[in-house]
Amino acid sequence: MGRPREFCPDQALGQALEVFWRQGYEGASLSDLTEAMGITRPSLYAAFGNKEELFRKALDRYESHVMGFMAEAMRQEPAREAVAGLLYGFADAQSGQDTPAGCLGVNGALACSEASEPVRQELARRRGAVEARLAERLRAAPAGQLPPGADPDDLARYVMALAQGMAVQAKSGAGREALRRVVATALQAWPDSVAAA
Amino acid sequence: MGRPREFCPDQALGQALEVFWRQGYEGASLSDLTEAMGITRPSLYAAFGNKEELFRKALDRYESHVMGFMAEAMRQEPAREAVAGLLYGFADAQSGQDTPAGCLGVNGALACSEASEPVRQELARRRGAVEARLAERLRAAPAGQLPPGADPDDLARYVMALAQGMAVQAKSGAGREALRRVVATALQAWPDSVAAA
DNA sequence: CCAGAACCATACCACACGGTACGAAACCGT
DNA sequence: ACGGTTTCGTACCGTGTGGTATGGTTCTGG
Structure with a gap:
């Protein structure tokens, strides 16, 4: 229940992965990430924890996919x-x-x-x-x-x-x-x- | 003429080189650099221009020495x-x-x-x-x-x-x-x- | 011994950073 | 239809960033 999220977490993670891949962990700012993912800052934090957790999840996706x-x-x-x-x-x-x-x-x-x-x-x-x-x-x-x-x-x-x-x-x-x-x-x-x- | 500088530019550059070497260009903050070099921010800018020029000079030193x-x-x-x-x-x-x-x-x-x-x-x-x-x-x-x-x-x-x-x-x-x-x-x-x- | 010049130290600037409080909006179960 | 719940959007927070204005200090040339 509750309002459904308007984005696909997996797709958003894919976009985040691309940004981290291109710019590295420190080189990728939250603004870079949210813009590429098409979501807002609070949505990112609700869905992925924080920047470091997001990076680790992108890393997992990288290992399993790429x-x-x-x-x-x-x-x-x-x-x-x-x-x-x-x-x-x-x-x-x-x-x-x-x-x-x-x-x-x-x-x-x-x-x-x-x-x-x-x-x-x-x-x-x-x-x-x-x-x-x-x-x-x-x-x-x-x-x-x-x-x-x-x-x-x-x-x-x-x-x-x-x-x-x-x-x-x-x-x-x-x-x-x-x-x-x-x-x-x-x-x-x-x-x-x-x-x- | 004028007041002589109280630090050795070459030695300070050597310290900057070490910081860049360890932490990379973006990972090295001006505070990291000035602390390691033992000089203040304005001294750094007077002697080396700006962060990017300092990095390039450290790079030259790296190539010629290391x-x-x-x-x-x-x-x-x-x-x-x-x-x-x-x-x-x-x-x-x-x-x-x-x-x-x-x-x-x-x-x-x-x-x-x-x-x-x-x-x-x-x-x-x-x-x-x-x-x-x-x-x-x-x-x-x-x-x-x-x-x-x-x-x-x-x-x-x-x-x-x-x-x-x-x-x-x-x-x-x-x-x-x-x-x-x-x-x-x-x-x-x-x-x-x-x-x- | 003084004028000019260069350097040092403090204190500051605008801005971008990672992260969050809060109110409005949209959904589900009853 | 309504209460509870989750998301969304905006606006904000403290902090650290690269970079600089300013005033006092220390030297040299005359």
């Missing part, structure tokens, strides 16, 4: 295919025509004022979680599927560094083609012959 | 040594004990409000300049020094992506050892045998 490809990519065999799926998936997600450039997890709050330190740490935590999942995936690979002498943890960190670096490049203006060539260049170092072994 | 190793690294032979020198140099610069984590060029303003767009673009421009210098260095390498089938432009973009990704990792808490292993993992893909060819 990064949804990850789960399937990780399942690919052999391990090299999983890494290739991840990297090409990141490249595409960071260079979408209808989405902001780069990655919300990197754009969100890399360096910020002390007030946003909790947000920064949360993002670092989530990046670490992805890296841990990848390390686990690589550790489960049969011997011989990884490049000779490569440690799964090191390899996972290397792949994530590359992904995050591509996010920086995308935000700097690099297009999809450029990013895909970065992935291809990296994968040339991990020949199919190794995977076939 | 990134000073680049010129020598690029001169190394063969090309693989130049890339190795660059990457290890970045890894060390991003994980210094007495300096903020990460890279000022990446921390400074990756995503920001519209007001700081000029700063963001300037940083993207400078990152591109480094990439262009590296591409030129690789293009000048004798045939056979690069991995087979690798395009110098793609290779340069790949190396820069890795460096910028390490900057993200460093800001996330990765230590020097972790970063160096990322570099080593990347360099394993570019065997010495290729360089010796």
Whole structure:
């Protein structure tokens, strides 16, 4: 009962996600957000709590929607295919025509004022979680599927560094083609012959 | 003539550099800056213009001091040594004990409000300049020094992506050892045998 | 020893920030 | 039709932002 809200929370969250994605947590003001979401300040607070909670919900939506490809990519065999799926998936997600450039997890709050330190740490935590999942995936690979002498943890960190670096490049203006060539260049170092072994 | 200033501009700039490095352009308030520099607001404006000019001067100082190793690294032979020198140099610069984590060029303003767009673009421009210098260095390498089938432009973009990704990792808490292993993992893909060819 | 010049410190400005109080409007169950 | 409930819109709050006016202070050149 009571007056029904005049906006769709999910759609509004999608708009908020875009603003955070483009401008980062601190760079997105409440005015930017409410304007993009098409709702007023009090409506935002009633529906989403406050700016930080809104950001966390946008982050959840980002992970489940934009990064949804990850789960399937990780399942690919052999391990090299999983890494290739991840990297090409990141490249595409960071260079979408209808989405902001780069990655919300990197754009969100890399360096910020002390007030946003909790947000920064949360993002670092989530990046670490992805890296841990990848390390686990690589550790489960049969011997011989990884490049000779490569440690799964090191390899996972290397792949994530590359992904995050591509996010920086995308935000700097690099297009999809450029990013895909970065992935291809990296994968040339991990020949199919190794995977076939 | 006139009253002499009671602070050393170069030292004050160094303190400002540290604050920008740690908190980024927007995340560093004038209060943060003046407190770290040990000077008052009007002194800052008299000596450095305004916040944006101060940032640009800090950026120049960063390039000439912290990134000073680049010129020598690029001169190394063969090309693989130049890339190795660059990457290890970045890894060390991003994980210094007495300096903020990460890279000022990446921390400074990756995503920001519209007001700081000029700063963001300037940083993207400078990152591109480094990439262009590296591409030129690789293009000048004798045939056979690069991995087979690798395009110098793609290779340069790949190396820069890795460096910028390490900057993200460093800001996330990765230590020097972790970063160096990322570099080593990347360099394993570019065997010495290729360089010796 | 004084005039001019540059610097320092305080106190201030307009404005944008994140967040909220409050009254009017719109709905549901009875 | 009406009471209770929830939303919406406006107008506001305290605080912090980047930036500056002003007056006292400390130096140099003559």
